Amino acid sequence: MTPAQQESLLSIALLAAFADGNKAEAERAEIRRIAEMLASEAGAAHLAGVYQNVLLKRVNVASAAAGLEAPEQRQLAYEMAVCVCDADGRLSDAEKHFLSDLRQHLALEPAQTAAFDLQTDTAMAALDEATPALAAAPASAASAAASGASLPTAPQGGAPQIAAAADEAALDRSILNHAILNGALELLPQSWASMAIIPLQIKMVYGIGKAYGVTLDQGHVREFIAAAGVGLTSQYLEQFGRKLLGGLLGSLAGKAGGGVGRAGASMAMSFATTYALGQLARRYYAGGRVMNTALLRETYQGLLGPARQMQTHYLPQIRQKAGSLNAAQVMAMVRGG
Numbered sequence: 001m002t003p004a005q006q007e008s009l010l011s012i013a014l015l016a017a018f019a020d021g022n023k024a025e026a027e028r029a030e031i032r033r034i035a036e037m038l039a040s041e042a043g044a045a046h047l048a049g050v051y052q053n054v055l056l057k058r059v060n061v062a063s064a065a066a067g068l069e070a071p072e073q074r075q076l077a078y079e080m081a082v083c084v085c086d087a088d089g090r091l092s093d094a095e096k097h098f099l100s101d102l103r104q105h106l107a108l109e110p111a112q113t114a115a116f117d118l119q120t121d122t123a124m125a126a127l128d129e130a131t132p133a134l135a136a137a138p139a140s141a142a143s144a145a146a147s148g149a150s151l152p153t154a155p156q157g158g159a160p161q162i163a164a165a166a167d168e169a170a171l172d173r174s175i176l177n178h179a180i181l182n183g184a185l186e187l188l189p190q191s192w193a194s195m196a197i198i199p200l201q202i203k204m205v206y207g208i209g210k211a212y213g214v215t216l217d218q219g220h221v222r223e224f225i226a227a228a229g230v231g232l233t234s235q236y237l238e239q240f241g242r243k244l245l246g247g248l249l250g251s252l253a254g255k256a257g258g259g260v261g262r263a264g265a266s267m268a269m270s271f272a273t274t275y276a277l278g279q280l281a282r283r284y285y286a287g288g289r290v291m292n293t294a295l296l297r298e299t300y301q302g303l304l305g306p307a308r309q310m311q312t313h314y315l316p317q318i319r320q321k322a323g324s325l326n327a328a329q330v331m332a333m334v335r336g337g
Contacts, residue, residue: 001073001244003046003047004046004067005067005068005073006046006047006244006245007046007047007050007067008064008065008066008067008068008077009068009073009076009077009080009244010035010038010047010050010241010244011050011053011054011059011064012061012064012065012077012080012081012102013080013081013084013237013240013241014031014035014050014051014054014237015054015059015060015061015064015081015098015102016080016081016082016084016085016095016098016099016102017031017084017233017234017237018031018054018055019085019092019094019095019098019099020085020092020094020095021094022092030229030231030234031051031231031233031234031237032051034234034237034238034241035047035050035051035237035241036048036051037238038238038241038242038245047245061098061101061102061105062105064077065077065102065105065106066105068106074106074107074108075106075108075112075113077102077106078099078102078103078106078108078113080240081098081099081102082099082117083195083236083240084233084236084237084240085098085099086195087198087232087233087235087236167211168282170211171208171211171278171282174204174207174208174278175204175208175274175275175278175279175282176275176314178200178201178204178274178275178278179270179271179272179274179275179278179307179314180271180314180317180318180321181200181321181333182197182200182201182270182271182273182274183267183268183270183271183274183311183314183318183321184267184318184319184321184322184325185197185270185322185325185330186239186243186267186269186270186271187267187318187319187322188322188325193325193330196330196331196333196334197235197239197270197274198232198235198236199334200274200333200334201225201230201273201274201277202221202222202225203334204274204277204278204281205221205224205225205277205278205281206221208278208281208282208285209221209281209285211285212285212286214285214289224281224284224296225277227293227296227297228277228280228296228297228300229296229297229300229301230273230277230300235273238269239269239270242269267311267318268308268311271307271308271310271311271314271318272304272307272308272310272311273304273307275303275307275310276300276303276304276307277300279303279307280296280299280300280303283299284296
């Protein structure tokens with residue numbers, strides 16, 4: 001993949017990230033950090049100004065799409081844009097319009113994208129099916145939490161809520177298994193692999209809360225993740241960018257080839273993010289939900305470093321898991337845990 005093609009793909013991903021126009025300042029800053037980090041880590045000088053070009057409207061859907069000639073690259077660009085737009089679990093009208101416009105500029109027929117669109121809808125529906133309490137309440141925007149607002153906590157007035165007893169060893173195993181699985185998903189080149197990471201993280205947090213006797217709705221889980229500093233949109237963007245620059249996406253149409261060995265940074269990120277998030281959720285719900293946003297973020301950052309170091313130890317299990325995964329299995333995990 002040429003530098004110009006890399007730039008076009010990353011531009012489309014960034015355009016998708018800003019498509020809804022409702023990004024909080026904290027999320028905008030995180031997206032910028034990721035764009036600058038990708039350019040710096042890859043030594044890709046041609047990507048240094050991509051974020052600014054998108055933000056200042058020097059590039060648009062038409063010009064970015066024009067840089068992609070191969071049908072496989074155009075299909076990939078659309079699929080990555082869908083993942084980024086759908087990161088918060090719902091497509092806004094603005095995002096739907098953006099994806100429709102992108103499809104036209106990429107010269108993709110509806111039949112070419114229908115299968116992936118259905119797969120995306122199935123992944124989101126599977127999450128709701130598996131966790132009825134999440135589906136019971138409408139999702140509230142995570143932007144308030146992302147911008148620094150406090151999460152819903154234990155009832156005010158009196159002592160903190162006493163958490164129910166939980167099987168700590170079982171929770172540890174569950175968190176580690178989720179981390180290994182999400183690390184393994186990053187070793188796969190297919191777009192559906194990254195699609196499953198955030199739903200699995202949401203399910204993990206839901207399960208941890210439930211283990212401590214806390215009934216959660218979808219809005220709370222997403223706000224908790226955002227309050228920890230794990231942006232939903234930015235997480236997809238970082239996964240995509242690392243795969244793109246690491247060479248894993250150089251072999252399109254679902255063939256990993258030698259690219260698997262170059263996805264280490266992305267795999268480590270997803271393993272560590274999932275593990276740290278799970279351990280943070282344990283502390284939060286076991287402690288009666290008294291952490292404010294600042295403490296949540298500080299604690300999460302403290303857990304992230306050791307989690308990154310753990311990834312090396314579990315690398316054999318991650319690779320073994322990656323070798324056994326297929327789309328049906330992943331969707332079954334999203335549905336059934």
